[in-house]
Amino acid sequence: MRMKKLRELFQRFEPDKKEHPLLHTLYDGLFTFxxxxxxxxxxxxxxxxKVDLKRVMVTVVLALTLCYIFGIWNIGHQHFLAIGQYTGLFEGLHLKFAFGLAKILPIFIVTHLVGLGIEFYYAAKRGHSIEEGFLVTGALIPLIMPPDIPLWILAVGVAFALILGKEAFGGTGMNVWNIALLTRVFIFFSYPAVISGDEVWVAGLEAAKPGAAAQYGWIETHLFNPLFELLGLSTFPDSATVVDTFSGATPLSLAFTGGWDAVTARFSPAELWFGAIPGSVGEVSKPLILAGMAILLITGVASWRIIAGGILGAAITAWLLNLWGATPMMQIPWYYHFYLGSALFAITFMATDPVTASTTPMGKWIYGLLIGFFGIIVRVINPAYPEGWMLAILFMNTFAPLIDHIVIEMKIKRRLSRAKV
Amino acid sequence: MKRVLFSAFFFYSSALYAQSVEEVLPQFHALIAGLTVLFLIFYIGVPQYALYRARGWVGNRKRRYSRPTRILPVRLPDYARGKKVHILRQGHDIVLSGEPQNKLIDRTVRHYAIQPTNFRGIFPIPKLTVQIGDRVKAGDVLYYQRYQPKIQHVSPVSGEIVAINRGRKRSIIEVVIAADEQTEYKPLHPPDWKNSSREELVEFLLQCGAWPLFNQRPYDIIPPINAVPRDIFISTFSTAPLAPDYNMIVNGHGEAFQMGLNVLSRLTSGKVHLGLNANGIFPPAKEYTEASGVEKHWFYGIHPTGNVGVQIHHIAPIRSGDVVWTLTVQQVIQLGKIWTEQKWVADRVIAIAGAGAEETGYVRTKVGANIGELIGEPREKTRYISGDVLSGETKAPHQFLNWQHEMVSCIPEGDYFEPFGWLVPSRVAPSRSRTLANFVFPNKVFDGDTNTHGEKRAFVMSDDYDGLLPMDIPLYHLMKAILVNDYDKMEQLGIKELSEEDVALAEWRCTSKQPLQQILRRGLEMWREQEM
Known part of the structure; x- marks a missing residue:
């Protein structure tokens, strides 16, 4: 009954569709939410x-929640490791979460403001209701960005990806490339300094070198500090400098220079697995990604063929490179490749995007296997790019229609040969 | 319990004093696994289970048949052992409440109508031979086709023409007849089915108005009069939700059924194929299993195995240029009765089913019966459907049963709002998606309603239709080929093997709520125009 009153209240504000198409789309999007x-x-x-696209999409978003929580903590943890305070996993929890939140919330908000703004505009222009595609894209983008990314660059990237990568093709369901990755690749090639190298993965530092000062924004000093004082908790330090032993190098860049030995000199395999390492927000903790993968597979939202293909392709390629073993990177045991970088995250959440992936069951296997293959190849052999998954997936996105075409042609041949019998 | 809690407490609190990440990992893993399981339970399981409890639907339906899995070997029922059985492992079983009870309901239907709109390809407007007020006998011509004057449609009952309802552009949509208490039949004089030539038989069938009984695949149209079908297919069971029991339908009409098959065998250049159900608790009726002069094929599977299109695909697929005919069991009986009773007996046993039905069961009536008179007192907020819930047609109580349909489905209208229905469902509905708990409770019974449960979207999920059509046809790609008017591709992908009822299950499943049946029909019409 109460719900009915609420609904009627809601419906009283319905704007006229003809006079205010944008307002109506906004209303419609909110109402159907x-x-x-x-x-x-x-x-x-x-x-x-009973199922609709909203439920499918929100399942992916919920599967990402744990990655978000851990990522937020890890932003803070990496920062405090750099300045040598609260280095224990459970020390200064509130500070780490507060710091992480202060970093990721602006990214999240800007992504959604820009993204949803564009989506609503185009939906109103086309005269149909807003589609849910951005629900997942918007949740993925903050997870694949460095925490210190300038927000204007992010906004430009999201706008570029949405307008040229999606709306130009006709909106949700029509895009050729994964929008989240397109955002990242745009920033990667246009502003490489903010998204690659060893300096960008630890947030809140003046520069990523020993002796540099820690920087806190208005949110930390004027919002969280008084709050924590009030609660009698420790606060963000007034001044802190980066410790001498600090290095912002990610495990991957260590691996590229010195192989597995260089990685283990700094991080134990357990640390890599657990995820208290520098890296993109979402990619660091492997058990959480596996949990998300389990949710996607059990609910059937992600294609198991793509995930299985991706993992298999990566494992086989890495194993073959083990046999070759020409560089230190090639000698990394094939199973440890999943501990490094964003291999699991990309295969679980990026490759399985149903719109940009292959659409035939057989095609999905091929698509997954090739993503695994190219991801490892770019990672290990190409010195220009530290990590291969973004490029591998975008590359395979491009070829997914071709794979489908071949699979469908094979099917047609089979049908024809059967008809002749 | 206490010990479990204590040890859990120690297990987790020890992590707080860990010196390195290695020591935390077991706790971390346990925590994550626990959270994942909890999430799945609360996201998928609990809301649904609570609803099942609240509505008292915890009880399972009695299984009428078994569900084949993708890999495990199937256990055939005794009567099908040792026979060559087509095992179809794909499909889905939508369990709706209100299955037709095994009894006859007494309903007096006084109004019948023959609806030109039930037949494809007889537009523009057929030529009427009767007018309002005329009296007709069962078997008298009502109208004939303008471009194929030999194809006549005849009255199923005797009585008075009370209305000729017209639709857009003065097309005729219904010729309504108020039936007499006692049906008067126009006597027919069928030629000897064994010894007369095919031409003589065809001539007679056209004359007596039996030609519209035949349905031509591809396109589902009345066949042109000079067409010789490659084969004729009859499915003797239906697997659609709430479908009637075909053993009940054939009961007592064995002789007419056999006669119908005899006549059909004279009309085709090939064979008459009978699809038999190998997945029921009861074996198919003797009338089916002991029919002579036909090829029998056993099928084991769930919906859409009973669709004749699926059976054709597995018996002898329609190749490019092929023409086959299909009939329903009752149409075969009707055809047979022309010979056995020498008159036009358009009798039908119609199943009344669904949660919205006053009483479920079977009604003995005739073709084109009035819906309102069939269902009894019409209810508020109920949708009456001529045919099954997946591919039938909505009918108001003053409208009439379609020519080819054998059931009236009555389901509740679903014009309700559901707060956060996509996140925390507060109502239940059949679903095949594993984002809902339906897959855990496969035998749950649902009322089913007409709510779309979401809005129409672009195609996103490419594996929605996988496993819903036991044919070698990639539906997703076929639909896209139709949408872009790619004639060649749709033909190569097998559009001509399909009919609306075959894709209906995939349409039900579609996450994006796309109208697959409409899209398919568009493609079929495009091809039909090409071939005309």
Whole structure:
């Protein structure tokens, strides 16, 4: 009953569709977020499956939650490791979370403001309701950015990816490339300094070298500090400098220079697995990614063929490179490749995007295997790029229609040969 | 319990004093695994289970048949052992409440209609031979096709023409007849089915108005009069939700059924194929299993195995240029009765089913019966469907049963709002998606309603239709080929093997709520225009 009153209140504010198309789209998007509308079937099947795109998309977002929580903590943890304070895992928890939040919330908000703004604009222009595609894209983008990314660069990247990568092709369901990765690749090639190298993965430092000062923004000093004081907790330090032993190098860049020995000299395999390492927000903790993978596989939202293909392809390629073993990077045991960088994250959440992936069951296997293959090849052999998954997936996105074409042609041949018998 | 809690407490608190990450890992893993399981339970399981409890739907339906898995070997019922059985492992079983009870309901239907709109390809407007107020006998011509004057449609009952309802552009949509208490039949004089030539038989069938009984695949149209079908296919079971029991339908009409098959065998250049169900608790009726002069094929599977299109695909697929005919069991009986009873007996046993039905069961009536008179007292907020819930047609109580349909499905209208229905479902509905708990409770019974449960979206999920059509046809790609008007590709992908009912299950499943049946029909019509 209460819900009915709420709904009626809501519906009183419905703007006119003809006069204010943008406002109406906004209203419609919000209304259908709160209420599944009362539309009934008109022709064709009279009953419809309970599931809709919103539920499918929100499943992916929920599968990412743990990565978010851990990522937020890890931003703070990496920062405090750099300045040599609260180095224990459980020390200064509130500071680490507060610091992480202060970094990731602006990214999250800017991504959604820009992204949803563009989505709403185009939806209104086309006269249809807002589609849920951005729900997942918007959740993925903050997870693949360095925490200190300048927000204007992020906004430009998101706008570029959405307008040229998605809306130009016709909106959700029509895009050729994964939007989150397109955002990242745009920033990667346009502003390489903010997203690659050893300096960008630890946040809140003046510069990523020993002796540099730690920097805190207005949120930390004027919002969190008084709050923590009030609660009697420790606060962000007034001045702190980066410790002498600090290095912002990610495990991957260590691996590239010195192989597995260089990695283990700084991080134990358990640390790599656990995820208290510098890196993109979402990619660091492997158990959490596996948990997300389990959720996606059990709910059937992600294609198991792509995930299995990706992991298999990466493992086989890495194993073959082990046999070759010409550089220190090639000698990294194949199974440790999954401990490094964003291999698991990319295969689980990026490669399985149903719109940009292959659409035939057989094609999905090929698509997954090749992503695994190219990801490892770029990572190990190409010195220009520290990590291969973004490029591998975008590359395979481009070829997914071709794979489908070949698979479908094979199917047609089989059908024809059967018809002749 | 206490010990478990204590040890859990020690297990986790020891992590706080860990010196390195290695020592935390077991706790971390346990925590993550626990959180994942909890998430799945609360996201998928709990809301749904609570709803099942609240609605008293915890009880499972009695299984009428078994569900084949993708890999495990199937256990055939006794009567099908040792036979060559087509095992179809794909499909889905939508369990709806209100299955037709095994009894006859007494309903007096006084109004019948023949609806030109039930037949594809007879537009523009057929030529009427009757007018309002005329009296007709069962078997008298009502109208004929303008471009194929030999194809006539006849009255199923005797009585008075009370209305000729017209639709857009003065097309005729219904010729309504108020039936007499006692049906008067126009006597027919069928030629000897064994010894007369095919031409004689065809001539007679056209004359007596039996031609519209035949349905031509591809396109689902009345066949042109000079067409010789490669084969004729009859499915003797239906697997659609709430489908009638075909053993009940054939009961007592064995002789007419056999006669119908005899006549059909004269009309085709090939064979008459009978699809038999190898997945029921009861064996198919003797009338089916002991039919002579036909090829019998056993099928084991769930919906859409009973669709004749699926069976054709596995018996002898429609190749480019092929033409086959299909009939329903009742149409075969009707055809047979022309010979056995020498009159036009358009009797039908119609199943009344669904959660919205006053009483479920079977009604003995005739083709084109009035829906309102069939269902009894019409209810508020109920949708009446001629045909099954997946591919039938919505009908108001004053409208009439379609020519080819054998059931009336009654389901609740779903014009309700559901707060956060996509996140925390507060109502249940059948689903095949594993984001809902339905897959854990496969035998749950649902009322089913007409809510779309979400809005129409672009195609996103490419594996939605996988495993819903037991044919070698990639539906997702076929649909896209139709949408971009790619004639060659849609033909190569097998559009001509399909009919709306075959893709209906995939349409039900579609996450993006795409109208697959409509899209398919568009493609079929495009091809039909090409071939005309």
């Amino acid at each position: 709160f209420f599944v509308p009362n539309t009934v079937t008109t022709q064709g099947a009279h009953i419809r499956d």
